[in-house]
Amino acid sequence: MKWLRRILCVLVMLVVSNLVAVVCVLPLYRRTGEWRLPLAACLLVLLLILILVRPLGNAALPTRRIRQLAAGAELLRLFLVTVTLDLVSALWFLKLLTPWTQADAYGSGISWLVWGAHVLLIVAVAAAVFWAGMIRVYLTSVQLGLKHRVLAALCGWIPLLNIWYLLRIIRIVSDEVEFETEKWELDEARAESEICKTRYPLLLVHGVFFRDFRYLNYWGRIPRELQRNGATVYYGQQQSAAAVEESGKELAARIRQIVEETGCGKVNIIAHSKGGLDSRAAIAHQGMAPYVASLTTINTPHRGCIFAEYLLNRMPQAARQKIADTYNATLRRLGDPDPDFLAAVTDLTASACMARNGETPDQPGVVYESVMSYCKRAQHGKFPLNMTYPIVKHFDGLNDGLVAVDSAKWGSRFTLVEPQGRRGISHGDVVDLNRENIPGFDVREFYVRLAADLKARGF
Secondary structure (H helix, E strand, O other): OHHHHHHHHHHHHHHHHOHHHHHHHHHHHOOOOOOHHHHHHHHHHHHHHHHHHOOOOOOOOOOHHHHHHHHHHHHHHHHHHHHHHHHHHHHHHHHHHHHHHOOOHHHHHHHHHHHHHHHHHHHHHHHHHHHHHHHHHHHHOOOOHHHHHHHHHHHOOOOOHHHHHHHHHHHHHHHHHHHHHHHHHHHHHOHHHOOOOOOOOEEEEOOOOOOOOOOOOOOOOHHHHHHHOOOOEEEOOOOOOOOHHHHHHHHHHHHHHHHHHHOOOOEEEEEEOHHHHHHHHHHHHOOOHHHEEEEEEEOOOOOOEHHHHHHHHHOOHHHHHHHHHHHHHHHHHOOOOOOOHHHHHHOOEHHHHHHHHHHOOOOOOOEEEEEEEOOOOHHHOOOOHHHHHHHHHHHHOOEOOOOEHHHHOOOOEEEEEOOOOOOOOOOOHHHOOOOOOEOOEOHHHHHHHHHHHHHHOOO
């Protein structure tokens, strides 16, 4: 059925884009009424508009975004096929007009005018199909990202390369449609079981230099996926950069607020990067142990970063202070009450973390666990992680672009997320910062399983 629909769509597009040729050639082979040809042309144009609006017909897809994304990919496929066939038809029509182009000046002028009109109509139809597809794809695709959007715009001006990149876009978008559809179907199938409905709500704690913005979620698509599977999700809401102890105080206040307002008794903390250090400080130093059932740290530098200490010590004092002042002033405008760039960075150094570990023991009654991922190559991390990876590797060894694997081990259970194939999993990938579907690692499903495991153990 899908292929039959595609064939019919291509035929309609071809006939409409070749209407000039049809009007010129058809009377030579068949007599038509004066009204039939214009009526048929109008019907074909209406069919073309219908195809542009609903290229997938009544095909069932789970969400409006996925449907529009699939429609965009389908229109781009149809564009490639029809443009190829239109090129053949344009050459054929030119050959058909050749005797007239070689006649007198009047006949030659009329012939070239007719062929020009034919080409213009082909271009107009092709442009309508292309932009109807490309606009849909640009507006709805997550996986294209900024890089592919910019490269597609640049490659569009280079013959042959533009076709190659268009094929690549179609492949990326088609994979996204297939993946997201399967994801939706999986969630629908297990919706009633609420596998992420833990006894205590989940508290997601962000890392350094980020905040819990309402419309730009630090955790990407993870919270919605958890909620779709029954989880109750809250956010740490601590400021972006501060000393570990200060952030610990903020988290303690947030935990008290959640417990008092909901009556949940405790929370399960899932903390990324420095957020894990902040959470440990809140539990050990701010009396939060009775209110925390479990702490799962994600790529947290429990033993610090040697490279951070090296850079901090080598950087001139004036430069450090200039960066800190600029950052602090900017984040105050964005809502942080008292950001402290230098305090946050200093608390991530190896010496600071090792000293703090001796003063921050794990508390009885709280389950401590840790997760870590790593990259295999520098290019596996988005900027700036692709720049920092080789530096961290030199000082700290195997790492995710910022944190070494050995530094992240903590608690009664340690999970090392092994990359599948050549692709690594960076510091940002592990919290879906880039909203990227990574082959061999479904980040959303990873957190669903993490929450399901907490539920199975009574947390």
